[in-house]
Amino acid sequence: MHAVSSASVPKPLYCDPIFDGAADVSIAYDRGAKLWNMFYTNRRATFKLPEPKDGAWVHGADIGIATSSDGVAWRYQSTAKLPKECTSVTSWAPELYYEKGVYDMWLTVVPCIFSRWGPPGSEARMVHVTSRDLSSSRCDTEVDVGINGMIDASVIKLGSGYRMRYKDETAQSHIMAADPNWSQHTVIQVAELVYKDGWLTVDRNVDLSFELAAPTDRLSRLCRAVQPDHGSEHVVAV
DSSP: OEEEEEEEOOSSSBOOTTTSBEEEEEEEEETTTTEEEEEEEEOOTTOOOSSTTOOTTTSSOEEEEEEESSSSSOEEEEEOOOOTTTOOSEEEEEEEEEETTEEEEEEEEESSOOSSSSOTTOOOEEEEEEESSSSOOEEEEEEOSSOSOEEEEEEEEETTEEEEEEEEGGGTOOOOOOOTTOOSOBOBOOEEEEEETTEEEEESSSOOEEEEEOOOTTOOSSOEEEETTTTEEEEEEO
């Protein structure tokens, strides 16, 4: 993404109008429609269950899609049309990567809707689908690294190869919520990452202004602005 200073960024940046549970966002530029596309886990946060600890609201999730011309004002569009041959009723954490006319997407797929975390048969798998227009896709491969419970992929290009980072649920990986007021309702927020003196800090409250420009052939996935006055590096992140 290439950001240029312009419009003030709203807080939150985006709320899902269907279930109010937008999470795990990945953004790609639709070169045909000339719009930014935000793909995200559409968790069913407003789904009312009699048992407070019932985790079914996290499952049964579709992949939501919102679009924007500038990366600041986002409009809900639909849910992604995913091939049934390689996906299931629960899809999480889309990761998008564009190269040579093809949009690659890696998805976490869970076979059913479960009320608890980790029962037998609930192991997630990582599926790879491809698209040329971000409207339809086809199954490509299933990522196999020898484990069950592989989720939340992130892919970058390193030289002539690629590297995927992911969470291994079999290695007791956890996501902790530090805010005591945290609930299942989630939104998409923009934060500023500041790297200084070997430390990376996150400022979610800073006022930011930017627009996303259409990508070029030499697009960097993050727009970095080095501040020579104090030697820190700032990254706009979603």
